[in-house]
Amino acid sequence: MSADGTILAKKIRKSFGHKTVLKDIDLEIASGEICCIIGPSGSGKSTVLRCINGLETVDSGVLKVNGEDFGYYETENAYHALPPKKLAEQRTRLGMVFQQFNLFPNMTAHENIMSGPVLVKGADKKESAKRAHELLASVGLAGFGDYYPAQLSGGQQQRVAIARSLAMDPEIMLFDEPTSALDPEKVGEVLAVMKDLAKKGMTMVVVTHEMGFAREVADSLIFMDDGYIVERGDAREILSNPKEPRTQAFLEQVL
Numbered sequence: 001m002s003a004d005g006t007i008l009a010k011k012i013r014k015s016f017g018h019k020t021v022l023k024d025i026d027l028e029i030a031s032g033e034i035c036c037i038i039g040p041s042g043s044g045k046s047t048v049l050r051c052i053n054g055l056e057t058v059d060s061g062v063l064k065v066n067g068e069d070f071g072y073y074e075t076e077n078a079y080h081a082l083p084p085k086k087l088a089e090q091r092t093r094l095g096m097v098f099q100q101f102n103l104f105p106n107m108t109a110h111e112n113i114m115s116g117p118v119l120v121k122g123a124d125k126k127e128s129a130k131r132a133h134e135l136l137a138s139v140g141l142a143g144f145g146d147y148y149p150a151q152l153s154g155g156q157q158q159r160v161a162i163a164r165s166l167a168m169d170p171e172i173m174l175f176d177e178p179t180s181a182l183d184p185e186k187v188g189e190v191l192a193v194m195k196d197l198a199k200k201g202m203t204m205v206v207v208t209h210e211m212g213f214a215r216e217v218a219d220s221l222i223f224m225d226d227g228y229i230v231e232r233g234d235a236r237e238i239l240s241n242p243k244e245p246r247t248q249a250f251l252e253q254v255l
């Protein structure tokens with residue numbers, strides 16, 4: 001499968017019961033772009049990521065990830081699900097990092113990182129072990145391979161979680177408030193790993209409250225409120241000169 005690293009959404013809608021959570025969301029994210037999504041609690045930020053990752057299915061709209069119809073495709077009058085095997089394959093090309101690190105507690109850091117390639121892709125164990133060592137080193141955790149999650153700090157666990165996602169060689173990485181559960185002094189070490197990844201050309205969509213990271217690293221910024229994209233554009237431009245009153249009010253609270 002050739003790399004693509006793009007995300008395209010047109011008029012995505014998603015409801016839970018009677019509540020419409022995503023209201024005609026459009027996205028166009030280029031390969032290598034770093035896009036931060038900000039907005040108040042409950043505005044739909046996580047749901048956008050969960051739809052891109054296939055953890056939720058959208059109710060309507062077009063969604064293409066890595067250049068392919070994702071999970072389903074639309075014809076004039078109907079939606080057609082792609083075979084579940086196809087969705088599973090598409091999902092292996094996306095990495096997702098959650099607020100709660102979600103590591104397997106009964107596996108070491110090293111085993112956590114190897115688990116995807118070996119169990120999901122059937123990769124060679126020796127090769128995967130070598131790669132896990134390299135990935136641990138790349139997130140600043142060389143020598144921590146034998147530690148279990150409970151023996152690691154939150155910042156270390158989150159870096160293992162990032163390495164675990166990278167072990168699958170994704171074209172796109174999605175981050176859902178990756179530093180929100182961390183002690184303030186651990187936030188920087190996770191953001192440093194994310195900055196490093198951004199420099200390497202990974203496509204990244206990051207739901208975050210870290211405005212400093214958005215200003216420094218993001219190419220584009222999306223401000224969501226009440227299921228809508230209220231404002232989007234160049235990250236630094238919006239952060240210093242928001243056009244929409246709702247964005248202005250939000251940024252006044254958080255900056």
Ligand SMILES: Nc1ncnc2c1ncn2[C@@H]1O[C@H](COP(=O)(O)OP(=O)(O)OP(=O)(O)O)[C@@H](O)[C@H]1O
Pocket residue numbers: 016021039040041042043044045046047048
């Ligand atoms: N599985 C679900 N079932 C029912 N309602 C849901 C579900 N997931 C999300 N919601 C609702 O959808 C709305 C948007 O939630 P979402 O988590 O996407 O917002 P968010 O902007 O990421 O919020 P936060 O910053 O608090 O994480 C909220 O009202 C939430 O309660």
